[in-house]
Amino acid sequence: MAIPTPSAASAARRPTPEPLPAPVRRVYAVQLISAVTDGAVLATVVLYFSTRVGLPAASIGLVLALAAGCALVTAPFLGAVADRAGRRRAAVAHSLLIGAALTVYLVADDLWTYAVGAVVFVVAQAGAGAVRHALVASYVGPERRVRARAHMHSLLNAGLGAGTVVGAVVLAVDSRSAFLSVYACGAVVALVCAALLHGLPRAADGRPAPRTGGGRFRAGTGALRDRRLVTVTAATALLQLYMPVLSLILPVWVSTRTEAPMWVCAVALGLNTVVVLVLQTPWAARVRTDRGAARSAVVAGAALLLACGLFGAAPLGGPFGAAAVVLVGIVLLTLGEVAAGPSAWHLALRRAPADLQTQYQAVFGMAGALARILGSALVLPLVLSQGTPGWWVLGAVTAAAAGVLALLARRGGRTG
Incomplete structure (x- = not known):
């Protein structure tokens, strides 16, 4: 009779994923x-x-x-x-x-x-x-x-x-x-x-959704009264500044301040898509606890800070040097995106009430719209006027936002 190996025994004990x-x-x-x-x-x-x-x-x-x-x-x-x-x-x-x-x-x-x-x-x-x-x-x-x-x-x-x-x-x-x-x-x-x-x-x-006094349902205030959700949404809006960086700020920076060829921007978008497709779901599967969300937020903050530093340094190199620096920065930026998402989703949505799911999703979704507005109205002028120091300021802001998520996760998602 065959004796099961330890790996086979552990595989047998591993629960089969529940079908969707x-x-x-x-x-x-x-x-x-x-x-x-x-x-x-x-x-x-x-x-x-x-x-x-x-x-x-x-x-x-x-x-x-x-x-x-x-x-x-x-x-x-x-x-x-x-x-x-x-x-x-x-x-x-x-x-x-x-x-x-x-x-x-x-x-x-x-x-x-x-x-x-x-x-x-x-x-x-x-x-x-x-x-x-x-x-x-x-x-x-x-x-x-x-x-x-x-x-x-x-x-x-x-x-x-x-x-x-x-x-x-x-x-x-x-x-x-x-x-x-x-x-x-x-x-x-x-x-x-x-x-x-x-x-x-x-x-x-x-x-x-439940009704409140006077028979009127809570028109969005049920989610907006959740201080944890609002705090996480605000921090996520700052973290999601990677979206206007990728679609708007970096192309303008590369074309006006560096010697990198313009095809770098197209390659950057493709590279971002591939890395997200490969890493996002496996990374999220590891964020199952508040402690895991805190670790993921710390990785996101560090990656985004380093990415911004590299983008700021791109004008120092020639065409190929600048292109290489930008693409390495894109990998780090995408790692920040991959790590930031599960941390924010865990804190904002895992404990959302069943009857207010769409309110919570909608309020949390405001982060993306706010990031796009801030990116075009504030970050683009900052980077173009201040150059490399502007990139470091952006990196510091995103790192601080990641720190807020990590702190909330360490405290069990409470805001006080």
Whole structure:
């Protein structure tokens, strides 16, 4: 008779991972295919409306800032409405609004029509993300929420990467019909997503959020009154400054202050996507306790600080030296992104009340919108005016934000 080896015995004792429920797999599919649309739209929309429609670049920037502000302000309210009216219904509604916004892009030929489409698109996109995360969280236990959120994040990055490739092809073709085909296909994809979400079980709507005095439900204040959630969201907004660094600040810095070739920026985006896809879910699987969240936050702060230092040093080298420094910095920046996410998700969402899932997801999602606003309004001018010291200031801010998360985790997520 064969005697089991220690490794075989330990493998036999290891619990088999519980299969994902079918509704979660459906939401994962929606997350991926909708992210492809988002990537293609984001890669083309500014150039389309500036070069083909003829809108001033400054006006487009103001519209995008207005849209981000609207998404930020409406997030708690839309989360409360979703918890009250039903998450499945809200997810379907947001997908339909995204399709409507892309349809507006097809016919927009002036600033005001474009502004309507852009505001609806950005607000609906933010709302859709919060509801999808809430749908997944309602089907998995608290101990699996961080890993599920990480998988959603990986799918988002994969879809955005694929969509960016589609956008690059459209930009290379550079014809009006190519641009419009992106928005037409995007509208169709939004309808498909709405149909997939409508096919979820009615139980996915969840229990209605509780009412308070006077029969009125808590319009977002249930989550906003949670000091731990608000603190984590604020710290996460500072950590997520890596998003405008990657998409806006670093390309401007590389093109105006270094000798690195411009292809470095495209390679940086691809490298970021690959590293996130490889590391995000395994890393999140290791963050199961407050102590693990604290360690992850410390790694994130150190990595982001070093990345900013390298970006600041890039002008000191020649073309190849600067390119190498930037790419090493991108690896560190992405490691910071991978480590920051699970720490923040653990602290903000693991203990979210079941009947307020979408409110919590929506309030936490405000961090991304706030990071984008801060990145374009404050960080870009800081880096361009101060140069290398500006990068170190940015690194210190992100490291301090990571320190706040680590401190909260060490205290068990309490704010006092």
